[in-house]
Amino acid sequence: MRAFQLSTLGQAPAFQDVTLPPPGPGEVRLAIAACGLNFADLLMVDGKYQEKPALPFTMGMELAGRVTAVGAGVSGFAAGDRVAVFAGQGGLAAEGNFAANRCLKLPDGMDFRQAAAFQIAYGTSHLALDHKARLQPGETLYVSGAAGGVGLTAVEIGKRMGARVIASVRGAAKMAVATAAGADHVIDSDTPDLRGQLKALGGVDVVYDTIGGPGFLEALRATKPEGRLLAIGFAGGEVPQVPANLLLVKNLSVMGLYWGGYLAFRPEVLTASLATLAGWIAEGALTPHISHSFPLDQVAEAMACLRERRSTGKVIVEMPEAG
Numbered sequence: 136m137r138a139f140q141l142s143t144l145g146q147a148p149a150f151q152d153v154t155l156p157p158p159g160p161g162e163v164r165l166a167i168a169a170c171g172l173n174f175a176d177l178l179m180v181d182g183k184y185q186e187k188p189a190l191p192f193t194m195g196m197e198l199a200g201r202v203t204a205v206g207a208g209v210s211g212f213a214a215g216d217r218v219a220v221f222a223g224q225g226g227l228a229a230e231g232n233f234a235a236n237r238c239l240k241l242p243d244g245m246d247f248r249q250a251a252a253f254q255i256a257y258g259t260s261h262l263a264l265d266h267k268a269r270l271q272p273g274e275t276l277y278v279s280g281a282a283g284g285v286g287l288t289a290v291e292i293g294k295r296m297g298a299r300v301i302a303s304v305r306g307a308a309k310m311a312v313a314t315a316a317g318a319d320h321v322i323d324s325d326t327p328d329l330r331g332q333l334k335a336l337g338g339v340d341v342v343y344d345t346i347g348g349p350g351f352l353e354a355l356r357a358t359k360p361e362g363r364l365l366a367i368g369f370a371g372g373e374v375p376q377v378p379a380n381l382l383l384v385k386n387l388s389v390m391g392l393y394w395g396g397y398l399a400f401r402p403e404v405l406t407a408s409l410a411t412l413a414g415w416i417a418e419g420a421l422t423p424h425i426s427h428s429f430p431l432d433q434v435a436e437a438m439a440c441l442r443e444r445r446s447t448g449k450v451i452v453e454m455p456e457a458g
Contacts, residue, residue: 195226272297
């Protein structure tokens with residue numbers, strides 16, 4: 136079969152012909168139906184992501200599909216089951232073998248497209264806002280990069296948790312997307328004096344920052360006493376240096392979140408979060424926003440769409456032959 140693989144860091148991934156072995160102990164084989172793309176996929180190409188799989192490897196961190204075979208020792212899954220998987224790699228192919236303990240059975244109300252779109256983006260926001268920041272009803276949440284694949288989910292989940300949400304995006308089209316997702320106030324990120332605008336809106340209890348750079352420090356200065364700041368990513372390319380004296384004077388907390396890291400030290404926290412989210416989506420309480428969908432043979436264009444920030448919400452790759 137063809138698989139979209141990275142063979143050399145810094146060079147463009149390409150399709151390769153690979154032979155897939157039978158599923159090993161503890162694994163299930165999936166006919167992959169859809170794969171969600173992430174900013175982390177772009178970092179992996181250049182070797183800048185936290186995790187660096189051995190080369191060559193098939194790209195695609197999160198996916199959904201149907202079980203076609205199970206390996207020795209697997210219980211709880213059978214051929215025909217519909218599942219989502221955060222695998223870290225392997226999603227951009229027609230089939231793959233994946234650890235059964237990373238698979239989540241899909242509720243009847245969730246389709247493969249939604250399942251491929253929700254895990255990392257919604258999982259990051261839910262874990263950050265619920266488990267880390269302990270966002271409370273009535274508090275004010277500020278989200279930077281709020282029209283992106285991760286930021287948009289923070290807007291939705293923040294509203295679901297009862298917060299007042301201030302979203303920062305670039306341009307009128309993305310402002311409309313953030314508003315439709317539930318933002319109470321939307322700020323154009325190109326306008327000056329972010330700190331002043333946030334203070335004029337009453338200040339912020341929780342900052343959810345995906346961009347980094349000067350905007351993080353502006354938001355910090357608009358945060359109320361005992362506020363919590365979440366460092367989610369640095370899409371702007373600059374890692375902010377936080378002045379500790381401000382943390383002390385205002386009793387602030389700065390927290391980082393690497394969602395995938397929970398698989399290594401507290402997987403039960405991640406699994407419980409995903410189960411909660413899957414239930415919300417199946418009930419219609421959350422709706423993954425998929426702005427672009429590409430067939431597998433156009434995956435290079437899909438990655439370009441992500442790299443050039445043409446997307447709002449999620450970019451997914453579909454394998455229609457898998458149904």
